[in-house]
Amino acid sequence: MRFNLGFLRRRSTEVSLSTRPQPEEAQKWTESFTILIASRYGSSLYRAFLLREFSNENLDFWLAVEDYKNSKPQKMAAKAQQICTDFVAFQASKEINLDTETRLITMANAQSKNLDQHAFDRAQRRIQHMMERDSYLRFLQSRLFLELVQTENYPTSTGYLSES
Structure with missing residues (x-):
């Protein structure tokens, strides 16, 4: 193309x-x-x-987490759930490539009663690192x-x- x-x-x-x-x-x-x-x-x-x-899911996840971090506290739970549903859950529609440990920690963080802006930090760092090593260099x-x-x-x- x-x-x-x-x-x-x-x-x-x-x-x-x-x-x-x-x-x-x-x-x-x-x-x-x-x-x-x-x-x-x-x-x-x-x-x-x-x-x-056909590899935009990592960037979409990264940007969704940035949006989540800048959300008002009362909107964080809904956004965290949406991020998990779209990107983190096994067989999600735009599933990102995370190791099992990071995926489980991220899911637990997102379902926590004490959500904060750092719930997705580990997963976001891993995805950013993947993009920096791969698609960013190809770009x-x-x-x-x-x-x-x-x-x-x-x-x-x-x-x-x-x-x-």
Whole structure:
């Protein structure tokens, strides 16, 4: 499947320039997974890359946990249950790859009467580590990313220098 930066392009150059990240910003994503995910553009492109590879469940879990951590205490129980149902439970619809011990600890934490923002920390760290070792590195080697960091492909005021 061919996948390029065409979806970032708009007909109006003015909109294009504000839509596509600068090559320098994209280059910063190589410094760490955290920098990539903190970027609105970076996280969107990484998600698109993972969707193409049919492996977006890890990122979806990671983002769901981030949302959970920033939830109001009265919403944590419902969100914890949803995360477990969607990602952590055996045979979940978007089951993530966790070792049995981490899965059981995470399930117990999520069902605790004293839920806090750290209920999913262990599982989230494992999933982040997996992404950093695997899909993040593949993303940085992908044509999608490499085209983005090439300055000769960056749009100018008269349009794109290089169409792909």
